[in-house]
Amino acid sequence: MSEIIIGTRKSKLAVAQSTLVAEELADKFPAYKFTLKKMSTKGDRITDRSLIEIGGKGLFIKEIELALLNGEIDLAVHSLKDMPGEIADEFEIIATPKRANPLDVLISKDDKSLDELPQGARIGTGSLRRKVQLLNYRPDLDIVPIRGNIDTRIKKLDSENLDAIILAAAGLERMGWSDRISQYLAPEISLPAVGQGALALEVRSNEDSVKELIRGINHCDTYVTVTAERSFLAYLEGSCKIPIAAYAQIEDDRLMIEGMVASLDGSRLLRDKLRGKREEAKELGIKLAQKLIKQGAAEILAEIKEG
Ligand SMILES: NCc1[nH]cc(CCC(=O)O)c1CC(=O)O
Numbered sequence: 001m002s003e004i005i006i007g008t009r010k011s012k013l014a015v016a017q018s019t020l021v022a023e024e025l026a027d028k029f030p031a032y033k034f035t036l037k038k039m040s041t042k043g044d045r046i047t048d049r050s051l052i053e054i055g056g057k058g059l060f061i062k063e064i065e066l067a068l069l070n071g072e073i074d075l076a077v078h079s080l081k082d083m084p085g086e087i088a089d090e091f092e093i094i095a096t097p098k099r100a101n102p103l104d105v106l107i108s109k110d111d112k113s114l115d116e117l118p119q120g121a122r123i124g125t126g127s128l129r130r131k132v133q134l135l136n137y138r139p140d141l142d143i144v145p146i147r148g149n150i151d152t153r154i155k156k157l158d159s160e161n162l163d164a165i166i167l168a169a170a171g172l173e174r175m176g177w178s179d180r181i182s183q184y185l186a187p188e189i190s191l192p193a194v195g196q197g198a199l200a201l202e203v204r205s206n207e208d209s210v211k212e213l214i215r216g217i218n219h220c221d222t223y224v225t226v227t228a229e230r231s232f233l234a235y236l237e238g239s240c241k242i243p244i245a246a247y248a249q250i251e252d253d254r255l256m257i258e259g260m261v262a263s264l265d266g267s268r269l270l271r272d273k274l275r276g277k278r279e280e281a282k283e284l285g286i287k288l289a290q291k292l293i294k295q296g297a298a299e300i301l302a303e304i305k306e307g
Contacts, residue, residue, distance in 0.1 A: 003033045004210065007064045007073030010038040011149050016174050017199055018077040021097060024217050032213070037073055039064055065091060068202065074210050076202040080195030080226055081168070085234030087202070094211050095201045095218035096226055100170035102197035102247060104130060104190040106183040107154060107172075108164035113183045114138065121163035124156055128243040130166045132266030133190045150175060166190070170197035191245035191260045191271070194229040194238070198222055221250045224281045228257045231285030236261065236297065242304055243269075246285070255281055259288045261297045264304055270295050 004025070008018035015038060022034040042059045060082045067073045069090060080096065087093065106114055114137070117123075124146040125131055131143045146156050150171050157165055164182070172178055201214050225248035238244040243264065248257035258273040270292050276284040289297070 005035050005037050005073045007037050007067050007076045013171050021077050028216050078200045080198040080200040081193045083200050091202050092205045093200045094203050094214050096198050096222045097217050098219040099198040099222040102192045103169045104166050104185045105169045105181045106164050107180050108182040111182045117163055124162040124165040129245050132243040132262040135266045136269050137189050168196050187247055192247045194233045194246045195226050198226050224278045227281040228285040231282040232259050232289050235286045235289035257288050261292055263300050270297055
């Protein structure tokens with residue numbers, strides 16, 4: 001019997017996600033054995049500094065890609081949201097299983113909604129994307145930077161004397177903690193991160209037989225929508241150091257994508273959308289990026305990069 005080794009971060013969420021993938025693969029391909037290999041990444045080990053300080057999203061990915069490269073694992077399962085817009089030629093995101101709920105959610109004390117929170121309420125989030133959109137909606141809010149795994153962040157609600165925190169619905173749902181959710185934030189308030197709620201199945205580009213197998217659990221609509229979002233991100237060279245968001249959906253077999261770019265303090269926020277053919281997902285992401293550039297996104301991005 002052939003064995004496929006699946007590499008994952010060792011956080012509870014990562015293990016829950018990769019277990020789901022392993023089960024789906026085992027169901028579909030009973031002749032194979034799928035084994036999880038849990039790995040620690042730099043992003044997991046350093047939890048007392050912001051991601052931006054220690055080097056951004058790639059920190060959750062690098063060690064796992066190295067294991068792919070040297071053959072320790074055959075498949076890597078990542079949160080797509082944690083992947084940079086472009087990956088090295090040695091690797092390929094060959095499939096995305098069905099996306100979970102892509103929205104951001106509010107977890108608040110006394111289950112208050114965003115509108116019910118008191119004037120000047122303290123909201124915990126380490127994400128610039130969430131920060132600028134929240135302030136755009138309610139300028140009175142006090143945004144407090146927090147980091148850590150989902151359970152750590154929920155604990156900070158009390159330990160840091162916060163009124164609420166913002167998290168991804170998908171993570172909470174996959175952990176079975178949806179009952180903690182006070183409010184799902186509509187995309188009009190908080191446009192989700194590129195790839196939020198989706199998983200990336202990453203393999204070595206030269207491994208045709210593994211690619212063929214993993215493609216078996218691809219979900220086409222998910223793949224098309226995240227392709228558009230990731231091409232928007234890559235074109236704007238977005239990273240977690242930039243307040244950037246994109247969310248694509250299939251509507252009547254057409255592809256619709258919305259994107260957002262903002263300055264660091266949120267004083268300038270650009271947002272627009274486009275519709276197109278689902279076969280042209282990559283081009284649509286680029287077209288939307290170009291549309292925002294015409295409206296001033298290039299200046300915003302240059303300003304952020306110059307520091
Ligand atoms: N930034 C970390 C991260 N990466 C993926 C998820 C949640 C699951 C997902 O979006 O797929 C989270 C937690 C969060 O933002 O609340």
